[in-house]
Amino acid sequence: MEQKLIVSPSPHVHSGDTIPKNMYAVLIALIPAFLVAIYTFRLDALLITALSVLFCVGFEYLIVRFVMKKEPSILDGSAIITGVLLAFNVPSGLPLWILALGALFAIGVVKLSFGGLGNNIFNPAIAGRIFLLISFPAQMTSWPATAMAVETTDAVSSATVLALLKQAPDTLPALQQMFLGLEPGSLGEMSAAALLLGLIYMLWKKVITWHIPLTILATVALFTGILYLIDPLPQYNPLIHLFSGGLMLGAIFMATDYVTSPLTKKGMIIYGVGIGFVTVAIRLWGAYPEGISFAILLMNAFTPLINTYTTPKRFGEAVKHG
Amino acid sequence: MLKSFRIGGIHPKENKLSAGMAIQPISVPAQVVIPLSQHIGAPCQPVVKKGDKVKVGTLIGKSVGFVSAQIHSSVSGTVLKIDKAMDASGYKRDAVFIKVEEDEWEEQIDRSGQLISDCSLTPKEILEKIAAAGIVGMGGATFPTHVKLTPPPGMKAEVLIINGVECEPYLTSDHQLMMEKSEEILVGITLVMKALNVQRAIIGIENNKKDAVALFTKKVKAFPGIEVQALKVQYPQGGEKQLIDALTGRQVASGALPISVGAVVQNVGTLFAIYEAVQKNKPLVERVVTVTGKEVERPCNLRTRIGTPLTTLIDAAGGLPESTGKVISGGPMMGKALASVDVPVTKGTSGILVVPTLEAKRKAMKDCIRCGKCVQVCPMGLNPTLLMNLTEYEVWDRAEKNAITDCIECGSCSYTCPADRPLLDYIRLGKSKVNGIIRARKN
Numbered sequence: 001m002e003q004k005l006i007v008s009p010s011p012h013v014h015s016g017d018t019i020p021k022n023m024y025a026v027l028i029a030l031i032p033a034f035l036v037a038i039y040t041f042r043l044d045a046l047l048i049t050a051l052s053v054l055f056c057v058g059f060e061y062l063i064v065r066f067v068m069k070k071e072p073s074i075l076d077g078s079a080i081i082t083g084v085l086l087a088f089n090v091p092s093g094l095p096l097w098i099l100a101l102g103a104l105f106a107i108g109v110v111k112l113s114f115g116g117l118g119n120n121i122f123n124p125a126i127a128g129r130i131f132l133l134i135s136f137p138a139q140m141t142s143w144p145a146t147a148m149a150v151e152t153t154d155a156v157s158s159a160t161v162l163a164l165l166k167q168a169p170d171t172l173p174a175l176q177q178m179f180l181g182l183e184p185g186s187l188g189e190m191s192a193a194a195l196l197l198g199l200i201y202m203l204w205k206k207v208i209t210w211h212i213p214l215t216i217l218a219t220v221a222l223f224t225g226i227l228y229l230i231d232p233l234p235q236y237n238p239l240i241h242l243f244s245g246g247l248m249l250g251a252i253f254m255a256t257d258y259v260t261s262p263l264t265k266k267g268m269i270i271y272g273v274g275i276g277f278v279t280v281a282i283r284l285w286g287a288y289p290e291g292i293s294f295a296i297l298l299m300n301a302f303t304p305l306i307n308t309y310t311t312p313k314r315f316g317e318a319v320k321h322g
Numbered sequence: 323m324l325k326s327f328r329i330g331g332i333h334p335k336e337n338k339l340s341a342g343m344a345i346q347p348i349s350v351p352a353q354v355v356i357p358l359s360q361h362i363g364a365p366c367q368p369v370v371k372k373g374d375k376v377k378v379g380t381l382i383g384k385s386v387g388f389v390s391a392q393i394h395s396s397v398s399g400t401v402l403k404i405d406k407a408m409d410a411s412g413y414k415r416d417a418v419f420i421k422v423e424e425d426e427w428e429e430q431i432d433r434s435g436q437l438i439s440d441c442s443l444t445p446k447e448i449l450e451k452i453a454a455a456g457i458v459g460m461g462g463a464t465f466p467t468h469v470k471l472t473p474p475p476g477m478k479a480e481v482l483i484i485n486g487v488e489c490e491p492y493l494t495s496d497h498q499l500m501m502e503k504s505e506e507i508l509v510g511i512t513l514v515m516k517a518l519n520v521q522r523a524i525i526g527i528e529n530n531k532k533d534a535v536a537l538f539t540k541k542v543k544a545f546p547g548i549e550v551q552a553l554k555v556q557y558p559q560g561g562e563k564q565l566i567d568a569l570t571g572r573q574v575a576s577g578a579l580p581i582s583v584g585a586v587v588q589n590v591g592t593l594f595a596i597y598e599a600v601q602k603n604k605p606l607v608e609r610v611v612t613v614t615g616k617e618v619e620r621p622c623n624l625r626t627r628i629g630t631p632l633t634t635l636i637d638a639a640g641g642l643p644e645s646t647g648k649v650i651s652g653g654p655m656m657g658k659a660l661a662s663v664d665v666p667v668t669k670g671t672s673g674i675l676v677v678p679t680l681e682a683k684r685k686a687m688k689d690c691i692r693c694g695k696c697v698q699v700c701p702m703g704l705n706p707t708l709l710m711n712l713t714e715y716e717v718w719d720r721a722e723k724n725a726i727t728d729c730i731e732c733g734s735c736s737y738t739c740p741a742d743r744p745l746l747d748y749i750r751l752g753k754s755k756v757n758g759i760i761r762a763r764k765n
Contacts (some may be wrong), residue, residue: 007412010655011655011746015334116689256695263705315563316575316576
């Protein structure tokens with residue numbers, strides 16, 4: 001027998017974990033929020049999400065194929081996630097050409113011009129949303145009424161909780177409404193309950209660790225909580241802050257993007273605290289009602305620096321004798 | 323809760339196919355090839371020449387230098403030649419070729435199965451017998467045992483740690499040895515405790531070997547000072563630093579030896595060899611080898627003479643399957659892939675793992691997605707993806723600062739990486755570069 005044997009260095013086994021497995025787990029975790037979006041905005045939610053995914057995947061394929069002249073790997077799932085998250089970050093009535101522009105910016109400029117998955121500095125969906133918010137402020141902040149409101153009151157548009165906080169804090173809806181996601185907002189950000197379900201799924205599947213989402217939420221709760229203790233105004237109410245706007249969506253799905261968040265646990269905590277802090281600062285004292293996307297974008301920029309200055313806890317570093 | 327080490331770790335599929343298979347002696351082959359370098363340290367000088375008659379236990383290689391271990395003939399017969407032969411590392415090294423005739427043993431060797439528990443030797447005499455028998459760490463590291471049992475001046479051992487973890491998937495040789503030779507191992511422990519002058523010994527066994535935990539828990543009652551501790555099934559539980567952490571809560575600092583926290587670690591296979599050397603005058607000429615693999619006909623645990631060709635062992639397990647793509651000496655996490663199965667069993671051969679072609683090939687690597695999973699699983703608390711990049715770009719000063727030399731090469735990072743990046747390949751390369759730079763600086 002003279003069989004040729006394969007020689008390679010150890011280890012000789014692999015966990016079987018792949019990039020697509022992680023990406024599809026994130027997509028599964030997004031399903032509850034998607035169902036709530038369909039329930040609240042009916043066909044609009046389906047249309048926006050489907051087209052956003054189509055735009056993102058399509059642009060990725062075309063650019064990688066014909067501009068970068070490489071073999072596209074659209075099935076790794078990352079462009080699908082960008083598509084879903086971009087859709088979840090816009091109002092359900094957004095004109096489709098604006099959505100396409102956002103997808104082109106997210107995929108073409110933010111992701112692929114840096115070299116594609118793994119090499120981008122900023123989260124594509126977040127950067128896409130901010131690009132649209134700055135370029136089309138009117139369209140990006142006109143919130144169609146929810147399907148339930150249309151049925152009962154014939155309303156066509158409404159204000160978000162965070163906008164109300166800035167303008168008319170006396171007319172806020174009940175907390176329970178916010179938690180379940182029955183209040184207006186971007187497509188997928190509305191139901192804290194659905195998003196938390198996604199978080200639990202991702203933690204269970206070990207796709208992400210608790211460090212980033214929980215530090216963001218804890219920082220927001222603590223920061224607003226202290227202000228609320230000093231002066232109990234509704235705009236300081238930590239529960240309203242936790243359950244309104246894009247905080248949950250951002251903290252659970254956008255800030256935890258592998259590529260643009262720190263590697264070490266220490267780094268993740270610094271990053272999470274930073275996002276929580278900036279979010280509250282913008283919400284309370286900035287020009288925009290919502291600050292989570294800006295906060296994530298800003299901390300994305302700090303990620304390489306955080307990675308440089310945080311090291312994991314080394315074995316034997318804190319020698320304990322027991 | 324089961325004890326474990328505190329940083330990182332993974333849980334690969336255990337695949338202990340040969341668990342519970344009684345240790346079978348296999349017949350002595352017609353010819354053995356005994357390499358003169360089977361340990362970490364200086365190779366031995368041959369003390370036999372072509373035509374010499376040898377018996378089982380005759381010294382054939384004399385150790386030179388402190389870190390080295392004697393080598394004995396594992397068969398009786400005639401020395402054919404001393405020549406280069408390929409060993410498991412893939413390199414050709416000096417080896418003694420012996421043609422087997424009969425099975426005669428040196429007279430002083432006690433071949434009876436009688437357990438001898440009492441020992442009136444002094445610690446120094448015990449160490450001398452261990453050195454004379456050529457015993458090395460049999461978990462695979464092959465560090466000369468008498469050296470490990472001689473603490474550097476000013477250092478004192480406080481506790482003996484016995485590694486019965488066998489955290490590598492597939493391997494079962496230590497497990498089976500524990501089941502069949504528990505008393506011999508326990509006597510071996512008392513001998514080492516005496517040699518080191520320690521009053522306490524802890525046997526760590528992974529909890530996937532519940533029968534061994536139960537057996538030793540029962541048996542240690544007759545041995546004062548020896549404890550048994552079941553450990554969580556988590557790789558690399560058998561790593562020296564990890565095992566000490568799990569059992570004593572003490573962490574050996576970067577670059578330090580276990581003795582710095584008062585610990586000395588010995589593998590169960592080594593303790594059995596120590597028992598045989600000290601109580602039975604038997605040098606290290608045999609060992610237990612697991613032969614296993616998903617497509618291997620009869621996964622088994624074999625007692626074999628050192629120098630037996632691996633092919634003989636593989637044939638005893640049913641032969642090399644058609645589907646074979648890779649043959650590994652050792653376990654799947656840290657074992658070496660062999661270029662050829664035409665190599666001999668050595669003191670460090672704990673297992674032979676036959677891997678089908680489908681599982682033997684690596685997948686193409688993708689760009690790092692910075693998921694940080696390698697950082698989470700590294701049991702040394704390193705940042706593997708950073709160390710890989712630093713090696714790729716040859717930034718040696720930063721690699722050193724980020725403790726690349728702490729890497730124990732357990733492979734947890736490469737195992738985990740969803741982008742199939744060969745993290746450990748690069749880190750190994752970088753580690754050897756940085757170690758070279760450190761040595762050059764000292765000179």
